[in-house]
Amino acid sequence: MRKIVTSVIAGIGLALACGTSVRAQDKELTIFWAEWDPANYLQELVNDYTAETGVKVTVQTTPWPDFQTKAFTEFNAHGDAYDMVVGDSQWLGAGSTQGHYVDLTDFFNKHKLGDVMAPATIKYYAEYPGGSGKYWAIPLEGDAIGWSYRKDWFEDPKEKEAFKAKYGYDLDVPKTYAQLRDIAEFFHRPDQKRYGVAIYTDNSYDAMAMGVESAIFSYGGDLGDYATYKVDGITNSKEAVAGLEMYKELYKFTPPGWGKTFFVEDNQAITGGLAAMSMNFFAFFPPLVNKATNPYADVTGFFANPAGPDGKRFAALGGQGISVVSYSKNKDEAMKFLEWFIKDETQKKWAELGGYTCSQAVLKSEAFQNATPYNKAFYDTMFMVKDFWATPEYAEVLDQLNQNIYPFVVGGKGTAQEALDKTAADWKATFTKYNRYK
């Protein structure tokens, strides 16, 4: 018996010893991201880095709903499981002020990244606090809300004629939210199992908030003053209320049971032939132009988020920057990797693989804009994006927004004014709690 115990302990000890020695010899980097196609493209891209330098880079992923929870659990434990993380733009506040991210300001200035990457991506993926000139991430995957639509339905002469007769203008890609609404209403035919529009309604993370804020921004509203934390009169301004009302209006023309929907459902609305138009982040568009995943691939078109009544035009920003985790044991190695990542040729390769580069040079190139049916819309969008709060308490702020707008949009309870008044009050209380009003 004693022999067995001793040999088992010796075995475990040996295994541990080998494990640590292997780690110490080979250089390895782990990047943490959510589970989606761009993460696979990134893995393909970094394989080149391994070939060049011999440093093994692994992209570890987890499903979207767990992404934030898992990353922050690791940060809070000061764990070194991840050397770099491709974090959501809203994480910047928490990542920087709580010491989870390494300050990349010197790196940024040394490589003049301000001139290399698109301005909006620097503002929202890299800098915190806004306007401070301190940078915490390198823009990696640009993303924003855009729309896909059924070209064949839009171009059908009979439909065009009927639309003109009913609304008095030509059926075309919507330029404004009002037109988007008309088109959604026009194609909403539940008896034929055809519906007007697919929008985000999932309130477990930021899906619904991204959809709603796109409408609010285009209507000229804002979520608040991100610099002073002022919310009264901004969050619940009449423009913001009109934007939210429009979102609620669009919900009327969604397929039945559209109460917990995010990118999967919105893409299904197109691939399943359910809806005329569908909102989604650009990162989720590749499957829509693939015949294998979308039977309507040939007749699917794309457009950028439409304007509000005053011609203002914005879209909610998605996308992520890559940050070095301050608890990593391979920080120097990670910085070397970033130097490789920002090279023009790497960015070009990144775009070719399907990643949404933030490099201005690549974005502006003809080759990029014509590479896919949606790249042009993406290019247009990246210069008119706005983001959600990025304060350290953003998760609380997001949950409060969800709690107030979801019952209005999906449940039909109360009014848009009440929902946003309540949101402004909740946010003010939260910001007061965190001493944001000094």
Added chain:
Amino acid sequence: MASVALTNLDPASRAAARGWSDLTIRNMFIIPTLVFLIVFNIFPLIYSLGYSFTNFAANRSEPWQFVGLQNYRELLSDGHIWSNFVITAKYVIVSVAGQMIVGFGLALLLNRSFPMKGLITTLLLLPMMMSAAVVGLFWQLLYSPSWGPINYVFGLGDFAWLSNPDSALYAVAITDIWMWSPFVMLLSLAGLSAVPQHLYEAAAIDRASWWYTFTRITLPLVSPILLIALIFRTMEAFKTFDIAYTMTTQPTAELIAIRLYKQAFQQWDTGKSCALAYIVLIMVLAITNLYVKYLNKVKER
């Protein structure tokens, strides 16, 4: 007690040869369990009780402060939390009542001999062997207004079970009933088969009606075990998270466990969530205690 239960070691055994006493062996069995319990159950329990009086947040490195009963005060005066409790109460009542009725009904049907009884009983037990998250995802598809079979079979058209704020909670409760009725059935079946057959024979000789036999013989003799099923299911239903979380995001179906999860792991309000967890614990304890008191009364009869 221990000295009565333990017999002396056989002097020829290997344990005795090593000089182990029966006490040593007893400790070898008990101590690991005790250590496990203390490290993974009791210590966190006490630790989180401490946190519930602070404004500690696991995602912030700033030092936390002792805030006394503030967390409890805020939670108990928060309208959202109360509505979560009301939702949870509705859910517990509907789903546990449904499970008791369906489960006990099935047990009554199965409590006789018929061909393939074993196979049918096993098949009926399948739902509770599945993972709750899988059940949730499957029922989400079953309820789907676009391609779900439920609306098709019942001719409900486009009725959106899970997106309709009034029906979402009950749709989740139906799923829970489907999943956990077999558990009640199993316990009831054990209770029913333990009822002495001669009582029924005596009742038959007296020409007692079916209803009389059921209310005077079956029910009283099975009720202790039914109450145990009720305790288990109430406790579990109160804590339901997985099924509801995977099926719907309706605020009208946001059970207290989901609120707790959001507060603890999405907002990282650790101190307050510890306080909420304690409030839930106290409620479950209170309800269970009531049941146990009643159970003891039933047993005395």
